[in-house]
Amino acid sequence: MKVVLQNLTKRYPNLNKKIKGEVVAVDSFNFEIPDGKLIGLLGPSGCGKSTTLNLICGLEAPTEGRILFDDEDVTGLPPEKRGVGMVFQNYALYPHLTVRQNIMFPLENLKGADKLTKEQMKEKVEAAAKLVQIEKYMDRKPAALSGGQQQRVAIARALVKIPRVLLLDEPLSNLDARLRLQTREEIRRIQRETGVTTIFVTHDQEEAMSISDMIVVMKEGRVQQIGKPQTVYDDPVNLFVAKFLGTPPINVFSGCVKDGVLYIGNEPVLDISGVEDREVYVGVRPEGFVLDDAGALTCRLSAVEVMGRDTSVVSYHDALDGVAIRSIIPAEDKVDTSSSAVRFNLKPFKVHIFDKETEERIYFTADEPSVPVNRELLDRM
Numbered sequence: 001m002k003v004v005l006q007n008l009t010k011r012y013p014n015l016n017k018k019i020k021g022e023v024v025a026v027d028s029f030n031f032e033i034p035d036g037k038l039i040g041l042l043g044p045s046g047c048g049k050s051t052t053l054n055l056i057c058g059l060e061a062p063t064e065g066r067i068l069f070d071d072e073d074v075t076g077l078p079p080e081k082r083g084v085g086m087v088f089q090n091y092a093l094y095p096h097l098t099v100r101q102n103i104m105f106p107l108e109n110l111k112g113a114d115k116l117t118k119e120q121m122k123e124k125v126e127a128a129a130k131l132v133q134i135e136k137y138m139d140r141k142p143a144a145l146s147g148g149q150q151q152r153v154a155i156a157r158a159l160v161k162i163p164r165v166l167l168l169d170e171p172l173s174n175l176d177a178r179l180r181l182q183t184r185e186e187i188r189r190i191q192r193e194t195g196v197t198t199i200f201v202t203h204d205q206e207e208a209m210s211i212s213d214m215i216v217v218m219k220e221g222r223v224q225q226i227g228k229p230q231t232v233y234d235d236p237v238n239l240f241v242a243k244f245l246g247t248p249p250i251n252v253f254s255g256c257v258k259d260g261v262l263y264i265g266n267e268p269v270l271d272i273s274g275v276e277d278r279e280v281y282v283g284v285r286p287e288g289f290v291l292d293d294a295g296a297l298t299c300r301l302s303a304v305e306v307m308g309r310d311t312s313v314v315s316y317h318d319a320l321d322g323v324a325i326r327s328i329i330p331a332e333d334k335v336d337t338s339s340s341a342v343r344f345n346l347k348p349f350k351v352h353i354f355d356k357e358t359e360e361r362i363y364f365t366a367d368e369p370s371v372p373v374n375r376e377l378l379d380r381m
């Protein structure tokens with residue numbers, strides 16, 4: 001099922017009388033969610049993610065715009081007629097019912113032509129339980145299950161009617177770190193197996209990046225960027241998106257472009273073309289730093305953390321717009337920890353520059369990729 005949002009807008013009356021105007025929770029959304037894909041709706045708290053889900057499932061009516069499931073306009077349909085399954089952060093299972101009864105619940109309410117026999121219900125419940133691998137616990141009550149198991153029951157309950165669209169609102173927030181990882185992989189598997197178009201809401205960029213076919217990054221009710229996780233990470237349209245994706249986050253410096261040279265502070269770091277002289281923010285991904293004794297960027301060394309395959313270097317620079325620079329370099333590149341300085345060259349494709357006012361991305365071409373070859377390796381050759 002393809003889900004199309006056309007000019008979707010939701011405005012609420014402002015409850016704070018001191019502020020004039022309305023709250024625009026969702027502002028002119030236009031996008032199409034392809035059939036059978038898992039979409040991550042991502043953004044900080046209050047950016048309109050839950051409102052978007054509530055509009056899609058019919059719990060809220062839009063102020064403007066339309067929602068289509070394939071070619072059917074569902075904007076005016078009540079939730080129960082839309083065929084959506086929903087899973088919330090708090091699993092909302094019925095505590096007095098067993099797992100089996102909880103999963104069966106949506107089927108018992110079917111009426112008219114949709115009504116199922118006891119046998120049909122049993123079959124469907126068992127299939128849904130098998131899908132989420134909860135068959136062993138069918139006779140337990142929710143209180144006797146772990147958080148992850150309860151969330152699986154909630155997913156089985158949302159899937160038992162075979163929804164046209166599955167909506168997941170922060171489904172992993174109440175789980176501990178290990179379970180979160182495990183359950184998100186489960187969700188990905190279940191989504192692949194069922195092929196149900198799924199929208200997954202989260203404020204956790206890593207979560208969204210790891211399981212989504214496509215992510216939609218939102219800010220203050222507006223879509224900032226839509227794309228494959230890697231594409232959005234590699235090619236952010238503005239500083240907000242660049243900062244929102246990635247752990248450790250992108251390092252942001254104050255800089256400028258002058259006569260075809262990009263400066264961080266007053267250090268020339270890249271030769272670039274296509275940009276007129278101006279002040280900019282320079283974003284450098286942690287993996288964009290290349291250790292070099294004669295590197296263009298000199299930073300004050302703070303700490304070197306060995307993480308097995310990689311090394312994390314923590315350093316400072318006066319032009320940094322943040323606390324400390326986090327760079328990730330291969331473990332075989334050795335940092336001279338006896339020195340108070342560490343020098344880097346920058347990989348041009350890991351450097352993004354942004355307008356100081358609008359924070360929109362400014363596109364440039366790097367004239368001469370200034371990534372030096374690893375000298376130690378060169379020496380060994």
Ligand code: ADP
Nearest residue numbers: 012013023025044045046047048049050051052
């Ligand atoms: P998110 O899910 O991204 O945290 P929400 O969709 O819950 O964001 O909220 C988006 C914005 O709309 C917020 O500013 C929130 O305060 C506002 N909002 C949500 N629901 C209501 C409501 N019923 N009345 C007034 N404002 C609301």
